[in-house]
Amino acid sequence: MAPPDLGSLANLLDATLDAHNHRRAELQLNIEAKKEQYASVLLNIVENAAQPLKIRLAAALAFKNFIRHNYVDEDGKYKLPEAEVADIKQRLVNLMIASPPTIQTQLGEAISIIADSDFWERWTTLVSDLVNLLSETDPKVNNGVLEVAHSIFVRWRPLFSSNELNTEILHVVGGFGQAFIHLLGLADRQIEANKNNEQALKGWLETMSLLFRILYDLSCQDLPAPIESNLQDIVLILEKYLAYNNPIFDGEEDEATPVETLKADVCDALQLFATKYDDDFGPHIQMFTLNVWNVLSAVGPQRRYDILTSKALQFLTAVASVPRHAENFNSAETLNQIVEKVIIPNVTLRESDIEMFEDEPIEFIRRDLEGSDTDSRRRAATDFLRKLLENFETLVTNVVQTFIGSYLQAGKTDWKAKDTAVYLFLAIAAKGVVTAAQGVKTVNSHVNVIQFFSDHIAQDLLNSNVQAIAEVDAIKYLHDFRSQLSRDQWLSVLEPLVKKLGSNNYVVHTYAAIAIERVLFLTDDNGQHVITRADIKGSAQLLLEHLFTLIESDPSASKLQENEFLMRCIMRVLIVLKDGILECGIDSVLNHLITITRLIKQNPSNPRFYYYHFEAIGALVRFCSGSTQVNLLDDLWELFSEIITEPVTEFSPYVFQIFSALLELDSANTVTAGRLQPVLVYILDISKWETRGNVPPMARFISAIVPKLTAQIKAENQLLPILTIFQNLLAGKKTEQNAFDILEAIIASFTGAELEQYLGQIITLVFAKLSANPTDSLKSRVVRFYHLVSARGTGAGMGADYFIKHAEIVQANVFTPFYLTVVLTTTSQFARPVDRKLGVISYTRTLCDSQAFATRYMKGWGFTCNHLLDLLKNPPQVAAGFGDEIVNEADVDDIGFGIGFTPLNTCKRGPRDDFPDVPNVNEWVSAYMKAANQRTGGAIGTYINDRLSPDAKAVLAPYLA
Incomplete structure (x- = not known):
């Protein structure tokens, strides 16, 4: 295939920057990416100074993303021709050095990606x-x-x-x-x-x-x-540039100058040396502590100093973490100075903070609540204060409480002073971090958080005629100390919190949604939810309408999906309500969610928002699919089909998961083949599997669709393309589990005669994986595959003999070592009841139906019976249901979130039970053995008598009695 044309590729890159044409251009770019020398042509565009900077930058970004996904495979082998790899390495460093800063950043990341493997x-x-x-x-x-x-x-x-x-x-x-x-x-x-x-x-x-x-x-x-x-010389240079100033850079207010950046980097290095190399660096700590103190004393409140102030405070926190250096702070006078001169100036609200509160509210919330303010003054000052508190709890508490008292007094007429007092109290009252699940778990024994709330905070929650920041402080107090409030206390503040959703202030209503969502998630020491479905059922409809109104207040795609905290609250309410949503206006909720999906699919821009959005839809599917009040398949099918075929690549992995859940829960088989076939045809296109994030949900979708479309798949000759996908997935370490999901669905849906021509090749592929240093999880899937063929038995044209016949064609006498060293050994290690149940059924049918075990593997018959009895010592009981009862959403702060595949926990599938019609395995084994013994004229009884030990006979006797 010829390389891409440079001019055409540049035009495509330009089109990706156009909001109206970017999706079509990106799809075309994916086609170009399959051509030879694509990466090299992108570098040619980056290198071409005649091209507009925006196109060169787009080329650099496209190059970085292409390298991320196409440079090496999961085994570290090059996916590109070695000549192109060599060309890229030869050009990349010089090109980066010669490029403008924005392009340098992208090429630098590309070099880092290449360095990861090379x-x-x-x-x-x-x-x-x-x-x-x-x-x-x-x-x-x-x-x-x-x-x-x-x-x-x-x-x-x-x-x-x-x-x-x-x-x-x-x-x-x-x-x-x-x-x-x-x-x-x-x-x-x-x-x-x-x-x-x-x-x-x-x-x-x-x-x-x-x-x-x-x-x-x-x-x-x-x-x-x-x-x-050279440490001594390095220390002198660090000391010099910590104190460095130059009047050339005076006058800047907002942006950090190279001097502040340099000093911040000095503090970073000092922090490392203070914590990691105390033996070598310890003698210099006192000098640098004093120097950093001088830096902090000299900086002003302007934004240009924010990063430097934060890094300086992080260094002092590191010093306070070393016991012998922490003693330098151990006096009331020193701590008084630290709180007055360093802590309070850096936790007090500045004009820039208030401007952000008013002009960039979502950024204010993320910085304050999510920890994205790790380099903010407030966070760094709080961390330093808490480290001092950890070392000298009583002394620090007494010093800070004095300041809290004076700021509370001033706060009667000055809301900013009260904000400072509340923030200081939050800083010293909490021990340890504020956890996402529980808030503050341990509090300072020298303060009373409930009393402080009653005396100084509660009125700001109940009174709507206070400053918005005071309302936020009250809500945040509840949010942080949520584990300290009793259930009755929470029930008393829940209604005022819900009312705050009606606030016109963006930050206030968002904080209210955050606090409500977190208390709905909160559990007590016994794992029981503090606020239950019964507690919110009466107000749920109003609560949801409030939240949807806030989200939909601006219907533009970017603004609508801006506030993920509101959507997270909707998700949590639906998860807590479960099927109770059927009584709270499910049609309205579903219409809102569909409307939002249609709007944001035009330009998905906030992965957190649409993750919570699809978890919310998943909650409806999980808890309401069996209801006659709503037909989720009908309501969602057209929209989801559009998302898949357009395609909206960001949404496809979520849609396939929900599609799969809908099919798995559709026990009445209401979905028609006419609907399913076009989607199946779409995903049988092997190119759709090149996006790694699509693989797990599409494999699950095939697993769900095969049992529904078995006759049509045969009629349309689609089994071979499905098996080709299985083969491709089996070849990759990261996709082999998905391959077995598809294989199990095929084995469970087709007869032995229909699979006759394919089983030998399937076994060949599976045995090849087994021979290549297999993991325990891979062995388990291979053994599940064997047991499924064996357990389906002669009624489906399968059984142990069917497997043995095809295995022996692949390789003579291969079955004996496979069965003894892989099947028996791995089955004995099965932990999941569903796997052990499958083993029981497989072993039982082998003992009763297999001619090979009856005549050729006579010792194997005895081994199999003994292993069956081991499984029956603790009879497996498979719980009916759809996954776990507890639903925890994904951690969207995880570094990998939104890259590739993110599972929806509301759509999490429980372990596959291929024999739900066998609820009691003991009764089934007994009935099956008795019937087999009668059918064979007592042969089973003879085998038992001849091939088992007396102990085994005694254990098995009740099953034939």
């Missing part, structure tokens, strides 16, 4: 190439080189130590260490030489910042020799 064994020249590019005079070149280096080395920071990691770091230090030390000195001299040349100075200050970040990278696991031997 560095350093398959990219041994990278370090020397970087060192050779360093310049004595050009900071732009150096900054490009150091950005590349940092993008690779920063990967080491969160990793656990290992031989491989240490070898990689030694390789880097060997080639980069001395150049790093030299560049530190060079940058220091150039900063001094260019102190009056703003442009050059900015470049060299950025160089020094990057060097301090790389100092952290190189030292994050162990202290490298070049740094250890």
